[in-house]
Structure formats: C-alpha cells, structure tokens
Amino acid sequence: MNPPESKPQVPLYEEVANKVVEMIDSGTLPIGSRAPSVRALAKQMKISVSTAVAAYRFLEDHGRLQPRPQSGFYVRAASRENVEEPEMSRPPETVSDVTVGDLRLLLLTEFGQPGTIGLGASSGAVSDWSIKTVHALMSSISRTQPLLSASYPPPAGMSTLRRQVARWYMRAGCKLTPDDVVITSGALEAIHLCLRAVTQPGDAVAIESPTYWGILQTIEMLGLKALEIPTHPRTGPSLDALEVVLGQNLVKSIVLIPSAHNPLGSIMPEDSRRQLVAMVKKANVPLIEDEIYADLTFETTRPRACRSYDSSPSASSNVMICGGVSKTVAPSLRIGWCMPGRWIKEVTGAKAWLNIASPTLPQLALAQFMDEGGYDRHLRKVTSIYRRQVERMSDLVAEHFPRETRITRPQGGFLLWVELPEGLDSVKLHDRAIKNGISICPGVVFSATGKYRNCIRINCGLLWSAAVEQAIPTLGKLIAEMTDS
Amino acid sequence: MNPPESKPQVPLYEEVANKVVEMIDSGTLPIGSRAPSVRALAKQMKISVSTAVAAYRFLEDHGRLQPRPQSGFYVRAASRENVEEPEMSRPPETVSDVTVGDLRLLLLTEFGQPGTIGLGASSGAVSDWSIKTVHALMSSISRTQPLLSASYPPPAGMSTLRRQVARWYMRAGCKLTPDDVVITSGALEAIHLCLRAVTQPGDAVAIESPTYWGILQTIEMLGLKALEIPTHPRTGPSLDALEVVLGQNLVKSIVLIPSAHNPLGSIMPEDSRRQLVAMVKKANVPLIEDEIYADLTFETTRPRACRSYDSSPSASSNVMICGGVSKTVAPSLRIGWCMPGRWIKEVTGAKAWLNIASPTLPQLALAQFMDEGGYDRHLRKVTSIYRRQVERMSDLVAEHFPRETRITRPQGGFLLWVELPEGLDSVKLHDRAIKNGISICPGVVFSATGKYRNCIRINCGLLWSAAVEQAIPTLGKLIAEMTDS
Numbered sequence: 001m002n003p004p005e006s007k008p009q010v011p012l013y014e015e016v017a018n019k020v021v022e023m024i025d026s027g028t029l030p031i032g033s034r035a036p037s038v039r040a041l042a043k044q045m046k047i048s049v050s051t052a053v054a055a056y057r058f059l060e061d062h063g064r065l066q067p068r069p070q071s072g073f074y075v076r077a078a079s080r081e082n083v084e085e086p087e088m089s090r091p092p093e094t095v096s097d098v099t100v101g102d103l104r105l106l107l108l109t110e111f112g113q114p115g116t117i118g119l120g121a122s123s124g125a126v127s128d129w130s131i132k133t134v135h136a137l138m139s140s141i142s143r144t145q146p147l148l149s150a151s152y153p154p155p156a157g158m159s160t161l162r163r164q165v166a167r168w169y170m171r172a173g174c175k176l177t178p179d180d181v182v183i184t185s186g187a188l189e190a191i192h193l194c195l196r197a198v199t200q201p202g203d204a205v206a207i208e209s210p211t212y213w214g215i216l217q218t219i220e221m222l223g224l225k226a227l228e229i230p231t232h233p234r235t236g237p238s239l240d241a242l243e244v245v246l247g248q249n250l251v252k253s254i255v256l257i258p259s260a261h262n263p264l265g266s267i268m269p270e271d272s273r274r275q276l277v278a279m280v281k282k283a284n285v286p287l288i289e290d291e292i293y294a295d296l297t298f299e300t301t302r303p304r305a306c307r308s309y310d311s312s313p314s315a316s317s318n319v320m321i322c323g324g325v326s327k328t329v330a331p332s333l334r335i336g337w338c339m340p341g342r343w344i345k346e347v348t349g350a351k352a353w354l355n356i357a358s359p360t361l362p363q364l365a366l367a368q369f370m371d372e373g374g375y376d377r378h379l380r381k382v383t384s385i386y387r388r389q390v391e392r393m394s395d396l397v398a399e400h401f402p403r404e405t406r407i408t409r410p411q412g413g414f415l416l417w418v419e420l421p422e423g424l425d426s427v428k429l430h431d432r433a434i435k436n437g438i439s440i441c442p443g444v445v446f447s448a449t450g451k452y453r454n455c456i457r458i459n460c461g462l463l464w465s466a467a468v469e470q471a472i473p474t475l476g477k478l479i480a481e482m483t484d485s
Numbered sequence: 486m487n488p489p490e491s492k493p494q495v496p497l498y499e500e501v502a503n504k505v506v507e508m509i510d511s512g513t514l515p516i517g518s519r520a521p522s523v524r525a526l527a528k529q530m531k532i533s534v535s536t537a538v539a540a541y542r543f544l545e546d547h548g549r550l551q552p553r554p555q556s557g558f559y560v561r562a563a564s565r566e567n568v569e570e571p572e573m574s575r576p577p578e579t580v581s582d583v584t585v586g587d588l589r590l591l592l593l594t595e596f597g598q599p600g601t602i603g604l605g606a607s608s609g610a611v612s613d614w615s616i617k618t619v620h621a622l623m624s625s626i627s628r629t630q631p632l633l634s635a636s637y638p639p640p641a642g643m644s645t646l647r648r649q650v651a652r653w654y655m656r657a658g659c660k661l662t663p664d665d666v667v668i669t670s671g672a673l674e675a676i677h678l679c680l681r682a683v684t685q686p687g688d689a690v691a692i693e694s695p696t697y698w699g700i701l702q703t704i705e706m707l708g709l710k711a712l713e714i715p716t717h718p719r720t721g722p723s724l725d726a727l728e729v730v731l732g733q734n735l736v737k738s739i740v741l742i743p744s745a746h747n748p749l750g751s752i753m754p755e756d757s758r759r760q761l762v763a764m765v766k767k768a769n770v771p772l773i774e775d776e777i778y779a780d781l782t783f784e785t786t787r788p789r790a791c792r793s794y795d796s797s798p799s800a801s802s803n804v805m806i807c808g809g810v811s812k813t814v815a816p817s818l819r820i821g822w823c824m825p826g827r828w829i830k831e832v833t834g835a836k837a838w839l840n841i842a843s844p845t846l847p848q849l850a851l852a853q854f855m856d857e858g859g860y861d862r863h864l865r866k867v868t869s870i871y872r873r874q875v876e877r878m879s880d881l882v883a884e885h886f887p888r889e890t891r892i893t894r895p896q897g898g899f900l901l902w903v904e905l906p907e908g909l910d911s912v913k914l915h916d917r918a919i920k921n922g923i924s925i926c927p928g929v930v931f932s933a934t935g936k937y938r939n940c941i942r943i944n945c946g947l948l949w950s951a952a953v954e955q956a957i958p959t960l961g962k963l964i965a966e967m968t969d970s
Contacts, residue, residue: 105834108640108841118636125635135627135634135846142620149620149817150610150948151603155593185670185819189840201686201708217838223686332634332845334670349590353702355674356593359844360817361620463635 013054016045020059024075025403035065035073080394086406086419088238091209091228091451095250098220098448103427104213110439117462117471120430120439122262123331124296124386124414124461130369130378131330137365145364153360155352157183157337160367165323165337168370172294173308174321180314180339182347185358186331187292187324188214190338192221193354194320195253197346198286199224203252206245208237210417210446210455212262212290215255219448226448227251233408233417236261236268239275246283253286259303260293263417263446263457265390265410267303277309277319284318286343291323292336295379297412298387307339317341325366327413327461328379333362386414386461393460393472400476402483414461417443420454424482427453432478438471498539501530505544509560510888520550520558565879571891571904573723576694576713576936580735583705583933588912589698595924602947602956605915605924607747608816609781609871609899609946615854615863616815622850630849638845640837642668642822645852650808650822653855657779658793659806665799665824667832670843671816672777672809673699675823677706678839679805680738682831683771684709688737691730693722695902695931695940697747697775700740704933711933712736718893718902721746721753724760731768738771744788745778748902748931748942750875750895752788762794762804769803771828776808777821780864782897783872792824802826810851812898812946813864818847871899871946878945878957885961887968899946902928905939909967912938917963923956 020041023029035056036044042052056073059065063082065073111121142149156162162178169176184190191214199205201223207215209228219226227250230238237256245251256276258268268276280287289306297303307319320343324336335358340347351357369375390410397407397418406419420426426442433440443455462468505526508514520541521529527537541558544550548567550558596606627634641647647663654661669675676699684690686708692700694713704711712735715723722741730736741761743753753761765772774791782788792804805828809821820843825832836842854860875895882892882903891904905911911927918925928940947953 101834101838105640105837108637108837111637121637123636125632128631128635131634132627132631135624135631138846139620139624139627142617142624146613146617146620147610149616149815150613151606151608152593152596152811152816155590185840185843188838192839214838214841221835221838326637326841330634331637331841334840334842334844349586350706352590352593353586353673353699353706354677354839355670355819356699356811356816357819358670359819359847361623362844 012047013051013058016041016047016051016055017058019045020055021064024064029075031075031077031399033075034071035075037072077395077399080391080398080407083394083398084406085409086233086417088232089209089230089451091230091447092449095204095225095227096448098216098226099450100445101217101220103442104217104445107439107441107445110434115437116434117438117467119458119462119471120441121459122327122415122457122461123459124327124382125463130328130374131332133374134329134333134362134365134369137368138361141364141368142361148364149360153357153363155357156348157181157358158360158363158367161363164367164370169305169321169339171302172291173304174339176314176339180344182338182340182344182351183358183363184324184336184338184351185334185355186326187290187322187336188218190322190324190336191215191255191288191290192218193347193350194288194322194338194340194343195219195224195255196222196350197340197343199252204250206242206251206254208256208261210263210443210452212257213445215290216448228448231264232266233264234266234411235272236266239272239279242276243279246279246285251285253288254280255288255290257290257293258306259291260297260410260412262293262413263415265408265413265415265417267297267411270304273304273306274309277306280318281310286318286320288320288322291321292327293413294323295328296383296386296414298383299411314339314341315344328382329366329369329375333366334358335362335366389460389464390414390416393458396469396472397458400473401479414459416458416460418456418458420456420479421483422454424454424479426456429456429475429478429482432482433475436474436478438474440475497532498536498543501526501532501536501540502543504530505540506549509549514560516560516562518560519556520560522557562880562884565876565883565892568879568883569891570894571718571902573717574694574715576715576932577934580689580710580712581933583701583711584935585930586702586705588927589702589930592926592930595919600922601919602923602952604943604956605926606944607812607900607942607946608944609812609867610948615813615859616817618859619814619818619847619850619854622853623846626849626853627846633849634845638842638848640842641833642666642843643845643848643852646848649852649855654790654806654824656787657776658789659824661799661824665829667823667825667829667836668843668848669809669821669823669836670819670840671811672775672807672821673703675807675809675821676700676740676773676775677703678832678835679773679807679823679825679828680704680709680740681707681835682825682828684737689735691727691736691739693741693746695748695928695937697742698930700775701933713933716749717751718749719751719896720757721751724757724764727761728764731764731770736770738773739765740773740775742775742778743791744776745782745895745897747778747898748900750893750898750900750902752782752896755789758789758791759794762791765803766795771803771805773805773807776806777812778898779808780813781868781871781899783868784896792826799824799826800829813867814851814854814860818851819843820847820851874945874949875899875901878943881954881957882943885958886964899944901943901945903941903943905941905964906968907939909939909964911941914941914960914963914967917967918960921959921963923959925960
C-alpha cells in the first residue's frame with residue numbers, strides 16, 4: 001500500500017492510518033508486535049474511538065494489521081497485495097543496436113556455478129522426477145536399440161518426437177503434422193533459425209520491452225536492430241504501438257512471448273492474439289511466438305497459440321511457433337522445436353548447416369515421455385508448485401524490499417519482475433549479491449537500450465529451501481545499504 | 486593400369502600385353518579364367534616365346550595375371566593398385582558464391598533413411614561398442630547425480646570434458662588448458678562459430694578443393710565467399726597457391742582439413758604444416774583446422790595439429806582447432822569442440838547466444854569415457870578396421886568400375902574419393918543408385934563452383950555386410966548403363 005498524500009479530501013481515518021504505517025515502516029511498531037489498543041490510539045492521536053476503529057479496519061483491509069480475537073491488532077508482514085504493479089513500459093520509439101552482451105555472457109556463466117542461490121537464472125527445478133524419468137527412458141532405449149544412435153539423426157529431428165510435438169499443439173489450438181516441426185537444440189536456437197529465415201542484416205525487429213535477453217542477443221548476432229514495444233505487465237505488448245510500427249513498415253519481423261512472458265509473466269488476452277494475427281497477416285510481417293513457458297501457465301487451460309488464430313494451412317502461415325522443454329523437463333537436455341510455417345524448408349536447411357541435427361537419444365526419450373502421458377502429469381504437478389513459490393517469493397519481496405518496490409503478478413512460469421526504487425543500480429546490486437552467494441538478473445539485460453537498470457528478475461523455480469527463503473532478506477539488506485549510502 | 490598409347494618406343498612385349506588387357510576388359514578372357522599358354526600366345530600373336538613370357542611377366546607385375554605353379558597364368562580381378570590416383574585439383578582461381586545447397590540438404594535427409602546402403606554418408610559404424618559404453622556411462626551418471634542435469638550447462642561446456650579434450654590434444658602436440666576449450670554441438674557448429682568470429686559477410690575464405698560440403702554451407706550461411714585452392718589427393722592444399730592468395734590479401738580466413746581429409750583422405754606433411762603456420766602468422770590471417778578425422782589416421786602416430794607449430798600461447802594463437810567425436814564415437818551424440826585461440830571470448834559468447842550450451846549428460850559421459858581410456862582403446866580398434874574396409878572397397882571399385890576410374894589412397898578416416906570417367910554425371914548416378922537402395926555422395930557438392938560432377942565419395946565406414954559388398958557391383962552396372970547410353 002502506498003499511502004496517498006495528505007490532501008483535504010482524504011478522510012481523517014486514512015490520515016491516522018498513514019501515521020500508523022509510518023510507525024510500522026520506521027520500526028517503531030515492529031512486524032509481529034501488538035498495535036496500541038483502539039482507546040490508546042484515540043487518546044494518543046486525539047481522535048474519536050470510532051475513527052481509530054475505522055483506521056485499524058482500513059489497515060486490516062490493506063494487509064498491514066491483523067486482528068486477533070480478544071487480543072487486538074498485530075502488525076503484519078507486508079504481503080504481495082500491498083505492493084503495486086509496474087506500469088506499462090515506455091521504451092524509446094526508435095530502433096536500436098543491442099548492447100550489454102558482455103554482461104549477459106557473464107551472467108550466463110555465473111548461473112552455472114554450484115554453491116550459489118540461483119535467483120538470476122530462469123530454470124525450474126522443483127522436482128528431479130521428470131529428468132530422472134527421461135534419463136531412465138534414454139537408458140532403456142539405448143540398451144534395446146543401440147544402432148539408432150550409430151548414424152546421423154535427420155536435420156528436422158526424429159520423426160517420433162516431431163509427431164508428439166505436433167500432437168501436443170492440438171492443446172494450443174493448432175493443426176500440425178510432424179512435417180511442420182523442426183527439432184532444435186533448445187528454443188533459443190529455434191528463434192535464431194526462424195528469425196534468420198525472415199530477415200536480412202540491418203533489418204529491425206519488434207520485441208516486447210522488457211523481453212528475454214536471449215532474443216536480444218539473437219537480434220545482435222544476426223546483425224539486426226531492435227524496436228522495443230511498450231508492454232503491460234499483465235496483458236503484454238501494446239497493440240496500438242504495434243499497429244503504428246506495422247503501418248509505417250518499420251520492422252521485418254516481430255518476436256513475442258505471448259504466454260507467461262519472460263520476465264513479466266504476462267499473458268496476452270485471446271482477443272489481442274486474434275487482432276495481432278490479423279494485423280501481421282495484413283502487413284505480411286512474420287510473427288515469431290516464443291511458447292517456451294506456455295505449458296506453465298497457472299490457469300487450468302493452456303492459452304491457445306497465436307498461430308491458432310491463423311486460418312492458413314501451416315505450410316503457408318507466417319506465424320512461426322518456437323518452444324521446447326528447457327523450462328518444463330530439463331534445460332540440460334537442450335531440446336527445443338519450431339513450427340516455422342511457410343519457412344519450413346529454409347529453417348530445416350539452416351538447422352542442417354548449423355549443426356546437422358540435434359542428438360538422437362534425448363529426442364527418442366522425450367517422445368516416449370510425452371507419448372506415455374508423463375509430460376502432461378509432470379506439468380500439472382509443477383505448475384501448482386511454481387504458482388505457490390511465485391506467491392511466497394512475492395510475499396518475501398513485499399516484506400523485505402523498500403516500500404516503493406513494485407512487483408508483477410505472474411500468470412504462469414516461475415519468474416518475478418521487481419521494480420526497485422528509481423535510481424537504484426541493480427548491476428551494482430548484482431555485484432554485491434554474488435559476493436553474498438546469491439545470483440540475480442539485473443533488469444538492464446532485458447532491454448536493447450539499457451533500460452530497467454532499477455529492476456531485477458527473480459527465479460522462483462528453484463528447489464525451495466531455507467537458503468532460498470533467507471536470500472530475499474539478505475538482498476533486502478543489501479538494497480537498504482545502497483539506498484542509505 | 487592405364488596401358489600406354491602405342492608409340493614407337495614401346496617394347497614389343499608391352500604391345501602384346503596391351504592386347505591381352507583388351508581381351509580381359511572386353512570379356513574375351515573373363516576374370517578367373519586361364520590365359521592362353523605361353524606357346525599358344527606366341528603362335529597366335531606371331532611372336533617369340535620369350536616375348537610372350539615377357540608380356541605375361543609384365544601383366545603379372547601390373548596385377549592383371551596371376552601365375553599358378555604347374556598350371557599357367559590366370560586372369561586376376563583388377564585390384565586397387567591397378568587404378569590411378571586423381572591428380573592435383575585445378576579449381577577456378579576466383580572467389581565464388583556457394584551453390585547447390587538444395588542438393589546437399591536432400592542428401593543429408595536421405596542419409597538418415599533406414600533400409601538404404603549408406604555409401605553416401607560419412608559415418609563410421611563398424612562397432613556399436615563405443616556408443617553402448619557412452620550410453621551406459623550416461624545411465625550411471627544420471628542415476629547417481631540427477632541434479633547435475635537440473636540446471637543449464639555453462640556455455641563453454643562441462644569442465645570435466647574440457648579438461649579431457651585439453652589433455653587429449655597433448656597427443657597432437659598442443660599445450661592447452663580447459664579454459665582454451667569450448668564444447669559445441671558437433672564439429673560443424675565449431676567451424677561455424679570460429680569462422681563467424683573472424684569474418685564479416687562478403688569476406689572470402691580459402692578452402693581445399695574438393696572439401697567437406699558442411700564447410701561450404703557454413704560459408705554460404707555466414708554470407709561469405711569461397712576461394713578453392715588446388716589440392717593434392719595425398720598431401721593436401723598447394724602451399725604455393727595459398728602463398729599467392731595470402732600475399733594478395735584475398736581471404737580473411739583459411740579453413741582446412743589437414744589430417745585424413747574429407748573427401749580425399751590426404752594428410753598434410755609435417756613440413757607443410759610448419760610452413761603453413763608461418764605463412765598465416767606472417768599474413769595475420771586466422772587458420773581454422775578441422776581435426777574431426779585426425780584421430781582416425783592409419784599411421785600409428787597421430788599427426789600433430791597445425792596449432793602445435795604455433796609457438797604463441799593458446800590465448801593469442803590465430804590457429805583455431807575444431808574437432809569432435811561424430812566420426813569416432815557416435816554422430817548421434819552431437820559433441821564437438823573448438824580451441825579458438827585468441828577468439829575464445831567471441832566464440833564462447835556466440836555459442837551462448839546460439840543455443841546457450843550443449844547438453845550436459847553426454848558431455849559428462851564422454852569425459853569419463855576418455856578419462857578411463859575407453860576412447861583411446863576404441864580408436865586403436867576401429868582404425869585398423871577402417872583401413873581394411875577402405876582397402877576392400879578400393880578393390881571392389883577397381884574390379885567393378887570402368888577402367889578410366891581413379892581412386893584416392895586414403896591415409897586415414899573411412900572415405901574413398903572416386904573419379905569416374907569424364908562426362909559421367911554422378912548426380913544422375915545418385916538418382917539411379919537411390920532407386921536401387923544405395924546412397925552415394927555426388928562430387929559436385931564438394932565444390933563451391935559445381936566441379937567434380939564426375940566424382941563420388943564412398944563411405945567405407947559402415948558395418949560391413951554382404952549387402953555392402955554387393956552395392957559396388959550394382960553401382961558398376963549402373964555406371965556401365967550410363968556409359969553405354
């Protein structure tokens with residue numbers, strides 16, 4: 001809760017409530033302590049008892065006080081509902097080269113370090129069950145069919161896995177055949193291959209702001225430029241902005257993460273997807289949709305892919321789907337895929353010339369895992385765990401970070417986007433955190449133009465532990481030190 | 486043996502011998518039949534008995550007749566020694582765009598088809614022992630250390646494998662540390678990353694002619710141009726030609742396969758390597774050496790890598806090593822590596838942005854396989870098998886292909902390069918062969934400029950079988966049909 005400024009129209013009980021909040025925030029009334037009784041407050045503030053009661057009810061409604069029968073009101077830990085959401089982003093309206101690649105590489109190397117609380121990575125590991133199962137399937141397949149591994153896999157991938165992927169996307173409302181699918185070494189490679197197929201060096205690409213840094217690095221690697229689109233933390237990119245961009249013919253492609261966005265956790269509403277697809281079809285600009293988190297949305301029904309709103313057959317669609325299992329089964333498998341629509345031939349060729357094909361055995365095992373329903377069962381299990389962990393992490397941030405902090409309300413995945421007070425340098429915070437054995441992801445890497453320097457992304461997908469629980473208070477202390485100095 | 490044309494200086498016994506060869510080649514004297522007795526020949530040809538004896542000794546020396554005690558001379562199957570080697574190649578002297586990518590993709594897709602005799606692929610599968618062992622190691626590691634797979638591997642690769650690779654290259658005369666190594670998804674990805682680090686679109690790259698088609702596609706994919714260098718089938722690229730190219734500043738990089746070249750099987754002599762490295766250092770042009778077949782050379786000592794002739798420390802070398810285990814352990818693992826010298830940071834970054842990292846578990850298993858000596862033992866076993874199979878395949882080609890055919894004398898690997906009679910279209914031969922259940926690799930894909938249309942590359946690395954043995958006579962028949970028509 002941000003207390004409103006004192007203005008004539010604010011009722012008296014709110015003014016009183018704000019004074020109580022100041023006492024809480026200053027530590028005069030510590031978390032868990034008993035607030036003064038209603039009578040004591042009325043006397044102290046020179047107000048009526050009924051105003052004191054109204055003030056306490058107001059604070060109760062806003063989650064700052066908790067009534068206990070026969071005992072009075074107690075100071076609650078700040079909870080996530082007290083913390084505001086970030087507003088829609090306002091990136092620069094011009095195309096830009098991508099910067100800060102070195103910092104991204106440093107982070108990626110750091111994420112692999114053992115012995116660090118990995119709040120910086122984006123990697124869900126609440127259970128090793130799925131990895132164990134897929135590895136066991138690999139063992140069994142390699143024993144029974146060793147010769148399958150004696151030759152090169154086909155560039156587009158093993159047909160068993162392509163069949164399962166095509167089948168899975170019926171849930172996303174898509175009609176696909178195995179021939180529409182190319183298996184890749186992770187979803188980022190899929191995005192690389194798709195974006196490469198539809199652009200030339202120097203072209204500009206529209207992206208959400210903030211967006212997954214891998215997409216930014218792909219843009220940089222392909223010699224492209226980025227155009228960041230204003231993005232709402234719940235509903236995704238501004239269609240108005242995209243319409244202007246398409247109308248002015250500013251970009252050659254659009255790369256979005258419509259479902260459980262990284263880092264925002266936003267989900268584009270169905271109507272927006274329909275409208276977006278109509279727009280890109282009209283403008284004849286290919287849309288690349290990164291579906292990597294789509295199977296981890298908290299709603300019971302998985303969102304439909306944007307592609308499902310394109311009535312064209314897959315072989316002529318200009319909506320390209322990218323996805324994979326790095327966020328669901330295991331990042332170490334490096335299995336991704338794409339359904340590149342009308343660019344299927346170009347993407348298959350580029351995959352072949354890049355690294356011939358992806359490894360055989362993990363593809364076969366994942367196909368069996370999906371076929372036997374293991375993938376589906378696993379998703380149902382982990383999604384509810386991720387939801388709880390995102391909520392718990394939000395509460396911890398609300399409790400331990402400065403009052404001006406804003407946090408997202410993720411609708412899927414396991415990432416939390418945190419906007420720290422203006423002026424706080426999260427790259428410096430990162431440097432201090434890593435010395436304390438905690439990795440975080442500074443916001444600046446999610447922008448082509450160095451925005452979001454006061455933001456961080458927090459991974460809530462870790463195997464939860466006391467050390468994870470302790471990391472947020474530690475970060476809160478580091479932030480407090482930086483704010484004080 | 487190509488019989489010399491009839492000229493005055495040819496001795497009489499050679500003229501006689503040539504007439505006998507004509508009788509053999511025309512089928513008048515079939516393979517295995519008894520040649521006329523010396524006396525009968527003398528009478529028939531109206532020559533002295535001693536000339537007839539000299540003619541038969543000459544044919545014996547050239548492997549066309551075989552004497553049997555108390556019985557006379559018998560017609561031998563043509564053997565590889567009777568067949569000439571190709572000459573040094575003479576590619577065009579200008580830079581060129583890379584063509585025929587579509588054919589290459591068709592071939593690559595075809596190679597993965599089951600039920601085809603895969604003479605077109607380049608894939609050694611004489612034993613599934615190594616794959617089985619690595620897979621068993623994967624099973625054991627995944628059971629004992631499942632959490633190793635719960636996070637992203639580091640971009641440069643698992644340190645255990647980088648350590649083994651660095652150690653292995655001591656045999657190639659190189660002093661390397663694990664920090665000099667980047668693990669990739671196959672050797673082609675390694676070449677891609679290295680070449681990308683040292684070129685800009687539009688630059689030209691010097692390559693052998695013929696050369697591995699993957700390199701040509703990498704050049705095309707990166708927007709580069711190719712400059713084919715005359716290449717000798719035993720000793721590799723012409724240093725004279727390379728010196729001119731470097732002197733005129735025509736290329737920004739050189740990509741070679743110095744050890745057991747694909748498709749030629751050539752090995753650059755030590756002196757040439759030393760001279761080459763001095764040349765590229767002087768010209769300050771990075772040399773990329775593809776070492777993928779180097780562990781499969783037939784000599785007992787593995788050739789030193791070109792890098793070993795660079796006295797600079799690894800971190801400042803401009804000789805970049807690429808390699809992997811697709812030709813030795815299993816292509817389906819998709820494990821490669823590079824030691825990119827002074828471009829270590831650029832290559833690590835590009836690997837990260839391309840597909841984050843290569844899969845964890847196969848890296849750990851391969852590291853253990855190498856550490857326990859399994860890789861070394863496996864190499865010793867397969868290399869001698871490959872050598873025998875290359876010889877057997879050469880004999881079959883000598884026996885069943887037209888007399889004008891030329892074949893290489895591979896010094897390692899498992900590939901045979903076959904030059905068919907001028908004018909024979911090996912792309913058409915490929916089309917007919919695939920209808921007969923046999924894949925071959927037409928020579929045209931080994932050139933940027935569409936050369937080698939009368940050549941094919943034959944894989945001798947297959948699990949040998951009666952079907953493989955029968956494939957060459959079948960190809961010989963198809964060639965004969967094409968020559969006749």
